[in-house]
Amino acid sequence: MAELADFRTPIKPVWCPGCGNFGILAALRGGLADSGLEPHQFMIVSGIGCHGAVIQYINVNGFHSIHGRTLPVATGIRLANHELKVIAISGDGDGYGIGMGHFIHAMRRNLDITYIVHNNKMYSLTTGQTSPTSDKGFSTKSTPFGSIEIAVNPLTLALSSGASFIARGFAGDPPHLRKLITEAITHKGFSLIDVLQPCVTFNKVNTNDFYKERVYKLEDEGYEPVDKAAAYERAVEWNSRVPIGVIYKEDRPTYEDEVVTIQDMPLVKRPVEGVDITRTMEQFM
Amino acid sequence: MEFSWMIGGEAGFGIMASGLTMSKAFARGGLHVFDTVEYPSLIRGGHNSYQVRVSDREVFSHTGYIDLLVALNKETVHLHKDEMAPTGCIVFNGKEDPEDRFDVHADICLFPIPLSEIVQNLGVKSIMQNTAALGATFGLIGYDLTILEELLTEIFQRKGEKIIQSNIKVARAGYDFVMENHPGGTGIIIKPTDNHRRLVINGNEAVGLGALSAGLRFYSAYPMTPASGLLHFLAAEEQNHNLVVKHTEDELAAILMAIGASHAGVRAMTASSGGGFALMTEALGMAAMTETPLVVMVAQRPGPSTGLATRSEQGDLRFVMHASQGDFLRVVMAPGDVSECYWAAGRAFNLAEKYQIPVLIITDKYLTESHKTVEPFEPVTVDRGLLLNLEEMDAVSNYKRYELTESGISPRVMPGHPNIIFDANSNEHNEYGHDLDNPDNRTIMMDKRMNKIESIVKELEEPVIYGPPGADVTLVGWGSTKGPILEAMLLMTENNISVNFLQIIFIHPFPAEKVSDILKSSKFTIGVENNKEAQLGGVIRERTGIELNKKILKYNGRPFTPEEIANRVMEVMIHG
Numbered sequence: 001m002a003e004l005a006d007f008r009t010p011i012k013p014v015w016c017p018g019c020g021n022f023g024i025l026a027a028l029r030g031g032l033a034d035s036g037l038e039p040h041q042f043m044i045v046s047g048i049g050c051h052g053a054v055i056q057y058i059n060v061n062g063f064h065s066i067h068g069r070t071l072p073v074a075t076g077i078r079l080a081n082h083e084l085k086v087i088a089i090s091g092d093g094d095g096y097g098i099g100m101g102h103f104i105h106a107m108r109r110n111l112d113i114t115y116i117v118h119n120n121k122m123y124s125l126t127t128g129q130t131s132p133t134s135d136k137g138f139s140t141k142s143t144p145f146g147s148i149e150i151a152v153n154p155l156t157l158a159l160s161s162g163a164s165f166i167a168r169g170f171a172g173d174p175p176h177l178r179k180l181i182t183e184a185i186t187h188k189g190f191s192l193i194d195v196l197q198p199c200v201t202f203n204k205v206n207t208n209d210f211y212k213e214r215v216y217k218l219e220d221e222g223y224e225p226v227d228k229a230a231a232y233e234r235a236v237e238w239n240s241r242v243p244i245g246v247i248y249k250e251d252r253p254t255y256e257d258e259v260v261t262i263q264d265m266p267l268v269k270r271p272v273e274g275v276d277i278t279r280t281m282e283q284f285m
Numbered sequence: 286m287e288f289s290w291m292i293g294g295e296a297g298f299g300i301m302a303s304g305l306t307m308s309k310a311f312a313r314g315g316l317h318v319f320d321t322v323e324y325p326s327l328i329r330g331g332h333n334s335y336q337v338r339v340s341d342r343e344v345f346s347h348t349g350y351i352d353l354l355v356a357l358n359k360e361t362v363h364l365h366k367d368e369m370a371p372t373g374c375i376v377f378n379g380k381e382d383p384e385d386r387f388d389v390h391a392d393i394c395l396f397p398i399p400l401s402e403i404v405q406n407l408g409v410k411s412i413m414q415n416t417a418a419l420g421a422t423f424g425l426i427g428y429d430l431t432i433l434e435e436l437l438t439e440i441f442q443r444k445g446e447k448i449i450q451s452n453i454k455v456a457r458a459g460y461d462f463v464m465e466n467h468p469g470g471t472g473i474i475i476k477p478t479d480n481h482r483r484l485v486i487n488g489n490e491a492v493g494l495g496a497l498s499a500g501l502r503f504y505s506a507y508p509m510t511p512a513s514g515l516l517h518f519l520a521a522e523e524q525n526h527n528l529v530v531k532h533t534e535d536e537l538a539a540i541l542m543a544i545g546a547s548h549a550g551v552r553a554m555t556a557s558s559g560g561g562f563a564l565m566t567e568a569l570g571m572a573a574m575t576e577t578p579l580v581v582m583v584a585q586r587p588g589p590s591t592g593l594a595t596r597s598e599q600g601d602l603r604f605v606m607h608a609s610q611g612d613f614l615r616v617v618m619a620p621g622d623v624s625e626c627y628w629a630a631g632r633a634f635n636l637a638e639k640y641q642i643p644v645l646i647i648t649d650k651y652l653t654e655s656h657k658t659v660e661p662f663e664p665v666t667v668d669r670g671l672l673l674n675l676e677e678m679d680a681v682s683n684y685k686r687y688e689l690t691e692s693g694i695s696p697r698v699m700p701g702h703p704n705i706i707f708d709a710n711s712n713e714h715n716e717y718g719h720d721l722d723n724p725d726n727r728t729i730m731m732d733k734r735m736n737k738i739e740s741i742v743k744e745l746e747e748p749v750i751y752g753p754p755g756a757d758v759t760l761v762g763w764g765s766t767k768g769p770i771l772e773a774m775l776l777m778t779e780n781n782i783s784v785n786f787l788q789i790i791f792i793h794p795f796p797a798e799k800v801s802d803i804l805k806s807s808k809f810t811i812g813v814e815n816n817k818e819a820q821l822g823g824v825i826r827e828r829t830g831i832e833l834n835k836k837i838l839k840y841n842g843r844p845f846t847p848e849e850i851a852n853r854v855m856e857v858m859i860h861g
Contacts, residue, residue, distance in 0.1 A: 011719060040703045045545075055708050056719045061700040062708040063548060064718075065541070066571050072538040076545020076553070077700075079529050080503055084549065084701050105534040261527045268550040268699055270527055272500030273667045280497060280522060281661050284484040285312070 004033040009059045020171030020197030020208075021050060024118055025057055027174040031181025032060065035085075043084045045074040047099065049091030050125045051118040068099030071106040074113050081268040082112070082256045085185060092119040096132040096152050107161035107190050109255040114184045114191045117154065118171075120199035121206050128202035138205070154194045155235035155247055159228060164189035166231070166248040170215050171197040172208050176244065183246065189254050196244070211242065218245030225249045286341045288426070288475055289348045292418065293334040293365060294357030296327050299415040303355075304335025305485070305656065306419060306440065310432045311339040312485045312658045314477025319768065321347040321655040321844070326510070326594040332360055341478055345622065346768035347655070349846030353425065353471055355418045357400070362387040369393050374471045376421055378414065396425065396467055403458045413455045420459030425467065427474040430460050484661055488653040488765075489514030491623040491662075492582055492646065495630025496554055497526050498665040503546035503553035505531040505539040510595055511650040512556040512584040536561035540568040540581065548577050548709060550672075550699030552634050556582035559601045560591065562608065569643055570609035575709040576687065576695070576734065578637035578644075580630070585649040587842045596842030597650035599764055599815040602824070605647050606793050614735055616644045616745075617793035621767030623657045625790065631665030639670030640737045641697060647792075649815070651844040652765035671696045678702045685716040689729065693736035738794055745791045747799050752785030758854060759807035760786045761833060763821050765844065766813050772847030777854060784854070792824060801829040811857060812836040813850060 007029040015021045032042060042060035046052045048067035055062025061084075065073045074088040090096075095103055095117045106113065122140060123129040129142035132152040139146050158166045165187040169177035177195065184191035196215070198208045218225070218234065223245070225231060231248035256262060292303050301322060308320045319338045325331035336347050350370040356362045356377045366389045369375070375389065379397040386395065398421050400414040416437070423430050437452045463470065486494070493515050496504070506516045520530045529546075533539040539555045546553040557565065562583045572579040583605050587598035606617055616636050620629040626648065633644040673681065673696050681698070686707045688695040695716075698705050708718035713730060715721040752774055762770050770786050777784045787803055789796070804810055804825070812822040812833040817840040822833050837853045839845055 014720075038703065040701060040706050043549075043700055052712075053720060055710075059706055061706055062710075062718070063545075063575070064708065064710040064712060064720075066567060066711050069537065069541050069568065069571075072533070072541035073545040073548075075538075076503065076505070076542035076547075077549045078545075079531070079542070080546035080549035080551045080553070081699070081701060101534055102538055105538070259529060260524055261529055267502040267527070267529060267546070268701075270502060270551075272502075272552060272669065275498055275500050275526065275664075277494055277498045277662070277664070280494065280525065281484055284486045284490065285309075285482045 001036065002033060002038045004029060006039055007032050007059050009057055011056045013057050014053060015050060016201050018200040019050070020120060020199065021054070021118060023171035023174045024116070024177065024195055024197060025054060027169070027177035027181055028054070028116070029058055030174070030178035031185065032058070034178065034182040035185045037085055041085050042087060043077055044087045044089060045070045045077065047090045047094040048125070049094045049118070049123070051089055051091045054089055068094050068097065069102065070095070071099060071102040071113070071115065075106060075111055078111055078113055078256070079259070079262065079267070081266045082262060083266050087114045087116065087185070089116045089118070092117060092121060092133045093123040093131040096154060100132070104157070104161045107158055107163040107192070110162060110164050110189045110252060111255045112188055112190070114181070114193070116181070116193045116195060118197045119154070119194050120197040120203055122199060122203050124199045124202050153235060154192065156232060158192045159231055159235060159248055163192045164250050164252055165191035165246070167191070167193045167246045168244045169193050169195040170211055170244045171195055172211055173215070173244070176217065180246065187249065189252065196242070214240060214242040215244050216241055218243050218247070286475065288340070288473060289336060289338045289350060289352045289370070290355070290422065291334055291336040291351045291353070291365065292355040292357065292415070293332065293361030295329070296324060296331050296333045297329040298333070298357050299412055300333040300335050303415040303419055304337055306433070306436055307337045307422070308485050308656050309436055310428070311337065312483050313432050313436070314429065315479035315481045316341060316475070316477070317343045318485060318658045319344045319346055319655065321651065323843070324595050332364060334361070334365065339475065345657070345771040346847055349848040352473065353422065355422060357414060357418065359387070362389065366393070374425070376418060376425070394471070396463070398459065398462055400459070403462060404455060407451070407454055407458060409451050409455055413452065416452050416455045417459035420456035421463045424460040424463030425470045427470055427476070429477055430457070432477070483658040485656045485658055486623050487514065487656045488623055488626045488648050489584070490518050491626035492630045492648070493518040493522070494662060495627040495665060496580070496634070497522065498662070499631045499634040500552050500667055501528060501554055501634070502551035503529050503543060505533050505542040505555050506557065507533055507536045507539050507561055509558045509561045511586055511653045512558050512561070512582060514653060515556050515582065536564040537568065540565040544568060544572050544577050544579055547579055548575070548700070552638070554580040554582070556584065558584050558586050559588050559604060562601070562605070566608040570611055570613065571711045572643045573609070573613035573615065573734070574711045576641040577709065578641050580633045580637050580644050580646065582646040582648060584653045585647065587840070593842040595650065597765070597815065597844050598840060598842060599649055599766070599820070600817070600840070602647065602763070602792065602820040605645050606824070612731065612735070614640070614642050614738055615793065616642065616741065616791065617647060618644070618791050619647045619764040620652070620790065621764055621788055622652070624659050626652065627662045635668040636741070638672060639668060640694060640741055641670070642737065647764065649765050670694065673698045678704055681705055686718045687714060687716045687730070687733070689716060689733055692740055693733045742794050745794070745796065748787060748789045748796050748803070750785055750787055750803060753783065754785065756785040757783040757808050758858065759804070759810045760784060760813050760854070761789070761810055761821070761825070762786065762813040763789045763792060766815060769845040769847045769850055770813055773850035773854065776847055776851040780851070780855065782855065782858065789821065792821065795824060795828040797828040800825060801831060804829065804831045810834045811854060813845070815839055815844060
């Protein structure tokens with residue numbers, strides 16, 4: 001069985017010292033190791049943003065794609081070979097901004113993909129602009145007089161779009177996030193983990209201390225993530241208390257379960273040579 | 286024998302179905318057919334027309350004249366009367382000649398047939414007038430009605446015996462009416478020649494068949510005319526051939542899913558028209574940078590923007606050649622007829638996998654939606670290039686996805702093997718796929734990806750010359766103008782003009798040396814293109830330094846007719 005060390009690579013991360021990405025990386029490696037699968041069974045698709053380089057720091061198959069487009073790439077991989085455990089990783093600008101359309105449709109489909117979003121509530125690799133999850137009034141280089149839009153709430157959005165596993169993690173609590181990641185990987189269906197991630201360089205509001213003062217664990221309060229209405233209540237909670245943990249979970253058939261042509265074997269295992277089109281041609285006669 | 290039949294009427298009258306039935310009926314009699322359809326971007330109303338050209342020799346295009354026009358409404362007569370052959374005939378819904386004779390030329394014969402009355406008397410839906418018109422056509426040209434009955438039986442098989450019988454009844458009633466009231470018919474008699482069965486197929490379907498034969502497993506697309514036909518064909522074949530066909534949320538997702546599937550190891554494809562392809566361009570570059578094989582069909586229609594959604598043009602060549610940021614290698618191929626569409630699809634998958642690059646098949650509305658009779662296709666030979674098999678993967682150690690090789694091609698694997706864990710990367714990267722932005726690595730990697738061009742150029746087919754070498758006029762074209770040009774050549778030869786035709790299928794990389802040789806030895810060169818700016822002409826000038834002597838261009842959203850090309854060439858020859 002694979003151990004934590006098997007998921008490490010010798011490459012040194014390029015992130016800023018103290019970046020929340022380090023906590024997510026540690027939790028991710030641990031979560032993968034705890035899932036009981038081997039490194040070669042995973043495929044991680046990352047996007048553009050600080051998180052994007054993550055594929056190089058984890059010893060599993062990786063595809064560094066483009067801005068906002070991790071989910072359709074992950075979907076193609078998953079449909080071609082559903083024996084691969086596919087994990088898509090995005091940032092908030094990436095996944096909830098430019099990739100918002102794909103996000104909603106991926107959840108409707110309930111493909112068995114784990115989606116982890118590094119949510120630092122701003123664009124950081126482009127040196128600090130407002131993001132879809134920035135709060136109204138948030139002042140940045142692109143919104144010097146404060147953002148006028150209200151923030152997207154990924155959790156309520158996921159609840160209404162059909163994700164079958166919805167959780168929030170915190171980069172400052174890697175052991176807790178690690179458990180969430182293992183649970184998401186093990187869950188059959190689309191799993192969203194929105195991760196609160198302090199950006200130590202640009203975000204002076206949603207800092208590590210900001211979150212440490214507010215986050216509480218849903219499981220500590222005996223919360224059961226089975227009721228959608230209750231999940232909505234927790235999902236909108238964003239004041240002196242901010243919940244982390246599994247918000248909602250349901251068992252429903254995955255997209256893969258309903259695609260007839262991949263029931264016997266993954267597409268990659270079907271022969272390419274010698275396809276007979278004789279009968280298909282008859283319809284044109 | 287040559288005959289051109291057209292049916293026209295409002296969208297919703299069943300024009301398309303009638304036209305295709307007619308094409309198939311002629312093909313079943315061993316005859317050769319080319320058909321084409323014109324329709325506005327409307328579901329109901331607006332004018333639709335479907336022309337079927339039939340001959341006892343192979344035909345390559347539609348014509349600019351009509352021998353028999355079936356007009357399901359009065360508008361059809363007004364819109365098409367100027368296209369009538371000098372002694373052509375018009376079938377219209379009515380009892381007798383209208384007084385104004387639709388203001389058509391006196392030599393045109395009119396056949397009033399009470400189509401609406403026929404269906405009313407039989408107690409069937411008025412939509413079935415088109416079937417009565419088909420029966421009438423069979424009567425007017427003396428064609429074997431049992432062929433139509435056989436086709437109607439097949440077409441309505443799924444709808445049950447009752448529907449089949451009522452369709453046959455309507456067709457017979459149209460036929461019988463003609464026999465009783467117009468026994469002399471049109472004077473044109475069309476007889477089946479033999480039972481030789483050919484396919485009646487359009488460009489979309491031919492690309493689809495080629496892709497299936499090449500082992501296509503994943504097709505993702507967003508509907509857009511005129512590429513939608515490929516989506517519909519493959520979706521219907523999904524279970525017969527064990528594919529996944531995904532109608533995605535948008536064209537971005539379509540190309541990205543295809544790239545993901547291809548990366549996982551299957552043959553994957555997407556298609557759209559120019560507007561959808563515009564959305565795909567970012568991902569096209571990602572396929573190039575990650576060296577993921579990818580096949581994309583771009584079925585052109587007139588732009589810019591939504592342009593003319595259901596018409597034809599060749600205005601996207603430059604766009605397809607240059608789409609997406611950065612310098613990267615791609616193959617752009619432009620098949621000119623349905624056989625070449627089939628072959629292009631097979632060839633595209635082999636090239637995409639051998640060179641791990643995007644391969645673009647550029648077609649257009651005229652090519653993708655017009656049917657032509659062809660012999661059944663031979664199977665595609667599959668070449669997956671340096672894709673390692675299981676035993677080879679077992680033996681690999683220290684796998685480098687982007688290993689530097691002399692050819693620039695690195696061995697490729699399917700992810701999931703315990704021996705091989707690797708990264709693909711859309712950022713500039715080293716041999717392992719890890720980010721590396723130092724200047725030396727950038728140069729090395731750019732060269733690696735671009736160096737493949739040398740091997741590609743060696744294996745690409747040379748451009749083709751049709752007609753006699755050393756002819757007085759060399760026509761130069763690409764894509765769907767092939768058919769009208771071939772037909773125009775016949776007309777010009779009849780007029781003692783010595784002409785040949787240079788068809789360029791692989792437009793990128795451009796076969797500069799061969800084209801240059803041909804053009805330098807040509808006496809007078811004329812580019813024929815369905816666009817405003819002679820885009821191929823520009824490519825030729827750029828790659829060979831040769832300016833074509835003249836250009837014949839058409840950009841009104843309609844394809845060339847052979848007559849039009851022949852006349853314009855003759856004009857150029859006379860007036861310069």
